[in-house]
Amino acid sequence: MALYSEKVMDHFRNPRNVGTIENADGVGEVGNAKCGDIMKIYLKIRDGVIEDVKFETFGCGSAIASSSMATELIKGKPVSEAIALTNKAVAEALDGLPAHKLHCSVLAEEAIKAALKDYYDRQGVAYDPAQFPDCAHCEGCGR
Amino acid sequence: MMIYADNAATTKMSRTAVDAMLPYMDELYGNPSSLYAFGQEAKEALEDARGRIAACLVCEPRELTFTSGGSEADNQAIRSAAVLGARKGKRHIVSTAFEHHAVLHTLKKLEKEGFAVTLLDVHENGLVTPEQVREAIRPDTCLVTVMYANNEIGTVQPISEIGAACREAGVLFHTDAVQAAGHLPIDIRAQNIDLLSLSAHKFHGPKGAGALYARRGAALTNLIEGGAQERGRRAGTENVPAIAGMAAALEEACAHLTENAVRVSALRDRLMAGLSEIPHSVLNGDPAKRLPGNVNFCFEGIEGESLLLLLDDKGVCASSGSACTSGSLDPSHVLLAIGRPHEIAHGSLRLTISEETTEEEIEYLIEAVRDAVSYLRSMSPVWRDLESGKAPHII
Known part of the structure; x- marks a missing residue:
């Protein structure tokens, strides 16, 4: 049995939305090189809709696939919908991840949220900080 | 197309090894412990393999115990030295920071049982020096275990010099030679090695077979209790086909x-x-x-x-x-x-x-x-x- 689903391998081999956005409206970076995963998300937002999204990822196959899938799931969606993205949705859209790789989907959710938080901060939009958990729950980084 | 560049994980079996195994999986399936001639044929194959492996390593056949592989051999070597040491009140072991987990995890267990372990620094070049070993040996040291060659970065340790240092200090010396056997010259006698582990599938032999060399006088402790196979040092019916394949593979590797x-x-x-x-x-x-x-x-x-x-x-x-x-x-x-x-x-x-x-x-x-x-x-x-x-x- 292969380590990853066909869907994961497809998004790893042909990642969607790789790159950066000049003058992005929101940028989020999560993870830590020490842990072996860093995800960076760039958002272009117009009229409350995610017009464009790009990612850069340093990490394993499932980290790259999770970033790719997460960008697909929020592209063209209103901010209010994007902020509700869960790691579970990312993992399910990838037809599942091995148990020890689920943290990659968590990282993808957090990267999207970090970019949206950055967008809110720049726009001066008030929000409930509880919507944006930091990654302290992951024992990986030890920080 | 496939390029296999993971020979430290395992190797392709050589034709010679496969051919050496087949008869013992086919018509010569006897149990080497059986009394009748048919069983004794398997016993002969076993002893023939032992003799040939001993010749490759420069030791006596009776000093070799067949195991399931490198990990078992490492476990048994270290456990045995610990038992011998504990009898004399010696509970200190010297090793290196980058040993295989078969060694490091065994040492971790021994620490929980009251042994002290010194792990030597391997430096940026991945080499320990005989001086480090000499300095680390204490009056209560019962074993030095240093791998022959590292499985990840391939660095080859100064085994002869470390062997000499251990002999001088009267401390048992074990080397995990899993990556070295069949690839680097080994002379157990000249290198003053007391215990050595090897694994067949790293030199084009089959998986599931290995050997532990223990110098005569270095008594082994059983990890597996049961019958009197391997002179009572390792119970369980011997894996005759794999052992025959291991001997053929090692002989071929050493010849070339x-x-x-x-x-x-x-x-x-x-x-x-x-x-x-x-x-x-x-x-x-x-x-x-x-x-x-x-x-x-x-x-x-x-x-x-x-x-x-x-x-x-x-x-x-x-x-x-x-x-x-x-x-x-x-x-x-x-x-x-x-x-x-x-x-x-x-x-x-x-x-x-x-x-x-x-x-x-x-x-x-x-x-x-x-x-x-x-x-x-x-x-x-x-x-x-x-x-x-x-x-x-x-x-």
């Missing part, structure tokens, strides 16, 4: 050892030269004192598992010391032991070639790795920060 080493090291050197042209890469382990087939690099700004997946797509079988491939949160303890920071250790690649590797394959490997590394860097935020000067390059 020098010519293979010369040919394979030349290919290795070409591979190392090609990969070192990749910017911000670093070779792990001493460039010269390493196994003929071992190449291990770190590439900055990328992660090893994704590199392996891309190489797999290009038909290349390789391995990495990244945390993602180890199933743990930390990257390889070997790379950390030679001082590589976590973020660099995550970007490691081990290519281990064999006698069957061709020059064309080496060129293909260089190109495949170069392409994969540059592709992954193109989507890496870490690499972007390094290239833009936002973060300093470490290598």
Whole structure:
């Protein structure tokens, strides 16, 4: 049995939305090189809709696939919908991840949220900080 | 097309080894412990294998115990030395920080049982010195265990000198020779080795067979209780086909050892030269004192598992010391032991070639790795920060 689903391998081999956005409206970076995963998300937002999204990822196959899938799931969606993205949705859209790789989907959710938080901060939009958990729950980084 | 560059993980069985095994899986299926002639035929095969392996290693046949592989041999060697030491009130063991887990985890258990363990620094070049061993030996040291060659970075330790230092101090010396047997010359007598582990599938023999050499007088403690096989040192019906295959494979490897080493090291050197042209890469382990087939690099700004997946797509079988491939949160303890920071250790690649590797394959490997590394860097935020000067390059 292969380590990853066909869907994961497809998004790893042909990642969607790789790159950066000049003058992005929101940028989020999560993870830590020490842990072996860093995800960076760039958002272009117009009229409350995610017009464009790009990612850069340093990490394993499932980290790259999770970033790719997460960008697909929020592209063209209103901010209010994007902020509700869960790691579970990312993992399910990838037809599942091995148990020890689920943290990659968590990282993808957090990267999207970090970019949206950055967008809110720049726009001066008030929000409930509880919507944006930091990654302290992951024992990986030890920080 | 497939290029197998993971010979430190396992090797393809040689035709000679397969042919040596077949009769014992087919018509000669007797149990070597049986009294009748049919069983005794299997017994003869077993003793013939023992004699041939002993000749390759320069020891007596009776000093060899067949095991299920390298891990069992390491476990039994260390456990046995600990039992002998404890009888004399000696509960200190010297080893190195980058041993195989079969050794390190056994030592961890012994620590819980009251033993003290000193792990020697292996330096950036992946080598320990005999002086370090001499200095670490205490009056209560019962064992020194230092691997012959490292499984990840391939560095070859000064085994003869360490053996001499241990003999001088009257301390038992064990070496995990799993990566060395069949690839590097071994002379147990001349090198003053008291205990040595080897595994058949690392030199083109079958999986599931190994051997433990224990110098006469170094009594072994059983890990497996039961019948009186292996002179009472390892219970369980012997794996006759695998043992016959192991002897044939080792004999063949030793017969061609020098010519293979010369040919394979030349290919290795070409591979190392090609990969070192990749910017911000670093070779792990001493460039010269390493196994003929071992190449291990770190590439900055990328992660090893994704590199392996891309190489797999290009038909290349390789391995990495990244945390993602180890199933743990930390990257390889070997790379950390030679001082590589976590973020660099995550970007490691081990290519281990064999006698069957061709020059064309080496060129293909260089190109495949170069392409994969540059592709992954193109989507890496870490690499972007390094290239833009936002973060300093470490290598």
